[in-house]
Amino acid sequence: MISAMSQQPPSRGQRRKLRTRMALIGAAQEIFAERGDLEVSIQQITEAADVGFGTFYNYFSSKAELLDAAIGEALEAHAAWLENLLSDVDDPAEVFASSMRLTGRLVRTRPRIARVLMSGRGALLAAPYGHAPHARRDIEAAIAAGRFVTEDIEVALACTAGCLIASMQLCTVAPEASAEDITDQTVLNVLRMFGMEDTEARRIVTLPLPADEPPSAAI
């Protein structure tokens, strides 16, 4: 974000602005994680963030805008964690599959962020940050590498997101079910959707996953 704004190191004023912005976002994340909404007053948010009340509108035009930023930030952190974790993997089909397998497991490992992904705010799957652009880039790379075939990448992306979210909901309503099994079966289905041959698809969804923990976040 910073490097996109400027090639120069951020000035002291810029650093302070970024800190205030992140304090507001952090407070919103905690409130949202605790309550499931942001139906509190702006004063309660600025108090939780320990910033002046009047400051709020220098950063966000509304609570909805702050909530979108808070959710986007949490999703982006998770997507960046996935990307870093799988940076040594060469096969884009494997990056795609392992990212989905790790994301589905969030239902048990990080239920709060899983809830955000499944929520109506999952319209954020269409947003220019978080999971959608990562999934799109992996799909495009897998097509270029001759690993995936699809006629329409927008529809393929929608189907991928739809399968993942529906299977996360299935895990949620069946707390005793294995999220690993449900997620891996879902990814197997999605790989078939991309025209991958069965033996190869099965190999990919049974590869060992990196054991690293997902990032802690308020949500």
Place this chain on the structure above:
Amino acid sequence: MISAMSQQPPSRGQRRKLRTRMALIGAAQEIFAERGDLEVSIQQITEAADVGFGTFYNYFSSKAELLDAAIGEALEAHAAWLENLLSDVDDPAEVFASSMRLTGRLVRTRPRIARVLMSGRGALLAAPYGHAPHARRDIEAAIAAGRFVTEDIEVALACTAGCLIASMQLCTVAPEASAEDITDQTVLNVLRMFGMEDTEARRIVTLPLPADEPPSAAI
């Protein structure tokens, strides 16, 4: 519903009860279609249904229960229409595919019921009426006929619903896009997910669809 309750023709009292119940459901459907919620007083609902205020709790324990019934009734009517329309088709894979193709098109032909299908109340996909049991039965028949392969029917059903709803959302955010193209591409993806060979899957998603109009309903 009546035949499930009793093998005898309904008595006059039973018919009257059913009429009152349907009047309440019809009123709820109209209010929900107009407003997107049922956040009105029970008195407003009973007035719209032209039944006595005190009657409400003889039929429903809460507005939420009435809303579930109203949505369930609308979905069931649509599912019954699909079933009737495709009753002459022998191939269960074709019944499954054509039902999905017609349901995706609801975004343009019946936007209100499409909205219900896409809403949070789409948890109703897990309900024992409407689309889910029809889709499950079609999938089971297609597996028995050797047309579909899947390891886990619950996951397959979740993925089917997830793909359909995500592609309906894609049609909604892109009003200029062809719902026919998006839906048919989605169904092609889902048929591949069920292990169907490409040429055959393409044939099935380009079959002519019955030209009948979907049923009119308040929602």
